[in-house]
Amino acid sequence: MKVILKIALGIIAAIGGFLDIGDLVFNTQAGALYRYDLLWAVVLGTIGIAVYAEMSGRVAAVSGRPVFDVIRMRLGFGFGLLALIASTLVNLLTVAAELGGIAIVLELLFDAPYNMFVVTGAIALVAIVALLPFGGLERLFGYGGLALFVVVATVFHQNPDWGDVAHGFVPSLDSSTLYLYFVVGVFAAALMPYEVHFYSSGAIEEGWTEENLKENRLNAILGYGIGGVLSVALVIVSGYLFHPLGVEPSDLGTVALPMQGAFGETGLLLALGGMFFCVGGAAIDSSFAASYNLAQFLGWEWGRYQGPRKAPRFTASWLVFLLLGIAIAESGINPVEITEYSVVFSVVALPLTYLPVLLIAGDRSFMSDHANGRIAATLGWLYFAVIIVLSLAAIPLLLATNGGGG
Amino acid sequence: MRKEGEIYVVHRLLDEQICDSEGRRVGRVDDIELRGDPPRITALLVGEGLYPRRxxxxxxxTTxxxxxxxxxxxxxxRIPWEEVDELSSTVKLRKKAEDLGLGEGDDPGRWFVRRLPWN
Structure with a gap:
């Protein structure tokens, strides 16, 4: 019974931790511009992260290796370094975007200037990380993020034409570059690599072994699956409300408006509260991911479980990444713009970090009986092909659409 | 995995995480020294000074x-091969890191580590 409860709590934390500022921005914009037409891309991205997270969690539990350990092993020093630099740049942009997101939500809630809240938010995060153990961090932000189920409730309150919604799940391609740009964006927002880097290192932090494989599978499939439902709901509420009006949401405040429309003040507060925890959790995950990656690549001691005394370089690098994130967020660039760049560049860097995990997950000399079976291998390689195509298309589309500006 | 017999050096040894006898992570296998005829592994080479070679x-x-x-x-x-205890999910050493000159970067006595606010 205790085991089931523990697994259930893990899944709930995964659901709440699924969304971040990238999902909030891209899904809302996708709905406003293309109503329900991009729902299939959300589903494609959600299955993608479930596949990638399941594999890397399994590799961590069975072989004791987190993602960047595996990257250094399979890509060697040179290409591994390339993967490290690319991932670190993307993670830094993500940290900045999430810190900016926290500040915007606080600004909306408390009506004080954005710049002040970037710093206060970051200081609060450092205090929370210093006080809570690893599991506590996951739960605090995961459970808090569940407030975003108000988005699902809003869908039912709006009661859209369900036939139209269902139609959106059928993949369709439009020749417009802006549409293709949003296909990449919505997919990439669901499959942000820092989530997987954090997830696999978290498995080591919590001392996972082969006995946690069931938990791993349920977290990946149910946790991320139900998290994907939140993403789908974001597209629908935005498509229902903004698309007919021709509104183009360009700030985070707009994301919460449909919930206010449906449930008044309560809806607005739940939406903003849920966003705060999702974005705050993502700020921690992405900044941790950056230091996990660096420490694992160079062979340093790492982990929240080691504490700052045993892992000084890891902890110091985390603080440095957080400071750099603050600097970018304070630079005056619109956080929504930073978000778009972090999401689009993340898909460019993705193949380099995905391939080594796929190789080790299928390697019996590392994984023995837990190597990829036929289904995992087929899905794994299929997604590798999808990721390659999207990563090649991402930059040209970013340039052709002028950063999604049309 | 045993450290005697055949070892696939690129598949399983190069770039592997190294841990000391107490389980501290103390670096990665940045290069491998082979000697003799037929060649045998005689040492693991560790340290940032070796990065340019790679x-x-x-x-x-630049590096x-x-x-x-x-x-x-x-x-x-240079970590002599005799100091390697076993090859599992890491390369486990027989001695503590400081006895082999490893792990200095995270050493509490080092100037940079001493200056961190929590020390």
Whole structure:
């Protein structure tokens, strides 16, 4: 019974931790511009992260290796370094975007200037990380993020034409570059690599072994699956409300408006509260991911479980990444713009970090009986092909659409 | 995995995480020394001074400018193969890191570590 409860709590934390500022921005914009037409891309991205997270969690539990350990092993020093630099740049942009997101939500809630809240938010995060153990961090932000189920409730309150919604799940391609740009964006927002880097290192932090494989599978499939439902709901509420009006949401405040429309003040507060925890959790995950990656690549001691005394370089690098994130967020660039760049560049860097995990997950000399079976291998390689195509298309589309500006 | 018999050095040994006898992570296998005929593994080479060897052209030169020239005993260490205890999910050593000159970067006595606010 205790085991089931523990697994259930893990899944709930995964659901709440699924969304971040990238999902909030891209899904809302996708709905406003293309109503329900991009729902299939959300589903494609959600299955993608479930596949990638399941594999890397399994590799961590069975072989004791987190993602960047595996990257250094399979890509060697040179290409591994390339993967490290690319991932670190993307993670830094993500940290900045999430810190900016926290500040915007606080600004909306408390009506004080954005710049002040970037710093206060970051200081609060450092205090929370210093006080809570690893599991506590996951739960605090995961459970808090569940407030975003108000988005699902809003869908039912709006009661859209369900036939139209269902139609959106059928993949369709439009020749417009802006549409293709949003296909990449919505997919990439669901499959942000820092989530997987954090997830696999978290498995080591919590001392996972082969006995946690069931938990791993349920977290990946149910946790991320139900998290994907939140993403789908974001597209629908935005498509229902903004698309007919021709509104183009360009700030985070707009994301919460449909919930206010449906449930008044309560809806607005739940939406903003849920966003705060999702974005705050993502700020921690992405900044941790950056230091996990660096420490694992160079062979340093790492982990929240080691504490700052045993892992000084890891902890110091985390603080440095957080400071750099603050600097970018304070630079005056619109956080929504930073978000778009972090999401689009993340898909460019993705193949380099995905391939080594796929190789080790299928390697019996590392994984023995837990190597990829036929289904995992087929899905794994299929997604590798999808990721390659999207990563090649991402930059040209970013340039052709002028950063999604049309 | 046993450390005697055949070892696939690129598949299983190069770039592997190294842990000391107490389980501390103390670096990665940056290069491998082979000697004799037929060649046998005689040592693992560890340290940032070896990074330029692993990189092409200008990148190697830039990295060398950052980490300094390869200096044995300082930024490049030789861990004799006899000091390796077992090969599992890491390369486990028989001794504590400080006895082999490893793990200095996370050493509490080091100037940079001493200056951190929590120490």
């Amino acid at each position: 990189l092409p052209g200008w990148l190697a030169r 060398r400018r950052i980490v300094g020239p390869e200096t044995w005993g300082s930024n490049a260490l």
